[in-house]
Amino acid sequence: MSDIWINMGPQHPMTHGLWNLRVRIEGELIRDVDPEVGYLHRGIEKISEDRHYNEVVTLMDRTCYVAGLSWEHLYMLAAEQALHIDPPERAQYLRVLCDEFQRIGSHIMWYAAFVQDIGLMSPFLYGMRDRDLVLDLFQSYTGARMTYEYMRVGGVRNDLPPGFTHQARKVLDWLTDRFHEYDQLCLGSTIFHKRCDNLGVLSGKDAIAYGVTGPMLRSAGVKRDLRKDRPYAVYDRLEFDVAVADGADVTGRYLVRMEELRQSVRILRQVLDWLDHHPGPVLADRVPRWLGAPYAPVGQEGYLLKRRFPTGVGFSSVEEPHGEAQAYVVNQGGEHPYRVKFRSPVYSNVSAARQYLVGYHVADIPPIMGSVDVCVGEVDR
């Protein structure tokens, strides 16, 4: 067979979303790849300019369907900086709680999709089963399983329901056992190592050059985690290790994510202990009242338009499950943010596809792209 181009996508089981990987193959060998994204562009940044600060939260949930709360947190950090509002301490702990549970949910979802890519059927359902427990926890305190709309400028919407921490600890215990099981199912299999070792290698130097972040960067031995390097919320008060591996391959990314799951459990136990003993407000007092209302109260529209607020600019970066996400919010004193800009980690990770795909087999595309953990909603925004 001579060289042919095949389109893997936009509708293809490998893509886990709506994007297109154009692949030039020679027999079963990959000669060239060309990732095409943009099929899911919804203009979230532009829509944000037309919404109240709190209304942008709904868009953040839809940016990435497996990591909605992490994106909410990202946006809130930038918006609060732009609006000069400080959330209370308990709210910050609650946000870390959200972040880490979201990381567990996202990584388990990744595990389920990834093992499906290499043909392991059963662990896919084990993963989905265990992720459901995390979603149940989300449901118990945010009211939703996927689109949470939980965070507010200046804090979070509501406190935890009674008995939540007890339930959460039980879930963490269960999950810790399951992580061991996951490892047995994958790392204990010779075929897994045959498929994944030395596959999709992206060296640390290349990864930095392409702006690749998150587990992909850490799997190359680069110890960079924003929770440690540039702590936000209350991460500087929590004890955890940065997960790194040195293979820079698919197995390395697997190991990093599995270790992150365990570290998240460790963080969550500390957070739950703190939350048990430190009751308090979860929303800042000095939040302008109109921020909470979807539209200005009847009769006050003119008041809002005339009123002047302090202007400001907010920038935040968060270690999202997929990598480093960044947000930039410009406040020029109106009801709506003047400009909102996001940086998606997966966008950069996918852009480097040529570096870690060329030279491998067609059958290697699903495990490699699976190890990247593509979330198209967040790539296209």
Next chain:
Amino acid sequence: MSNVTLYSISYDLSHAVVFAVGSLAYGSWRAAIDSNAVVTTIAVLVFAVILLAASMLNTIVLIWYERKLLGRFMDRRGAMHVGYAGLLQNFADGLKLFRKHTFAPREADDLGFYFGPTAYMVSSMLIFGILPISSGWNSGALPLSLLLALVIFSFAPLFIFVSAWSSNNKYSLMGGMRSAAQMIAYEVPLLLAVVAVVLVAGSFDLSTIVYEQQNYWFWGPLVVALVVFVAAMLAEMERIPFDLPEAEAELVEGWNTEYGGMLFAFFMLADYLRALVGSILVVLLFLGGWTLPTWVPSAATSFPLAGIFWFMVKTYIVFGLFVWVRASLPRVRTDQLLRVGWNRMIPLALLSVFLAALLVSARCLPVFGCVPSLGG
């Protein structure tokens, strides 16, 4: 063992019908209708229809069995809603596929596109005419029935490749290429493993091979051949971990990407027919067919159609092992598969032939006693 067999049932049925029809006719007509030739012909036809219906029914039950078993392995229930415990789910699925319009891509080669699945299906069903299911199974009493079964079994790559290429789709073509390469690579160890069995049994006739296992089953002395045979069979059946031709992660659905409706059902059905044939061959060659060990009380083998019953039990257990493998192993890569096939499987198969030859030349098997047919 009881004298009632499937063939005797169909013979009696045919005889009763022919006698009833013949009693209405006069003189020489009656003699012509009531002759042995007519009775036998109709009996064979009835037998074939029973066989066809039974193999189809078995295939559908096999799919149900796999779905339920996979469900249990995956911590879920499998099909539950149509019929008791989802027993009728596959009939509903089949009906849905039957009602669907069959599309062919505009650029597809029509002849190959329609010929491929049909021939695949027909060739897979053909094998059931040869496989003996219990003692007194005359339809399989050919001196070379094992060879014939394997020859028909190995038609499949051709038909898959024809339908893949005529689909005019890049994914289908790649799947077809993989399928052809894989089946050819694993055909060799499969046949070599069979050679080991044939050496010990001294016959290519499946009934004789089973008869030779009256005293001991072949899986013990020929364990290497069994391992090679099962692994090669997994590859031939294109099941995980060797399901690369239809690896849905990268090739969408492999060589049957462009097929829908009834043609897809043909592929699906033929796949499971082949899985059934594979399990049956394992039972026939290594697990003593319809016989049971001598220490089993005779009550277990004295009821009517006991042979078929125990045969099916063994077949379903073997297929259950295939499902277990599917539930717990990842998929290998094409080059790895071929490397294992040529570099590991064939030497191992040759080793099994060598071991079998040693056993035969020693005339007696150390643990399992002397082989009657080899003694003199």
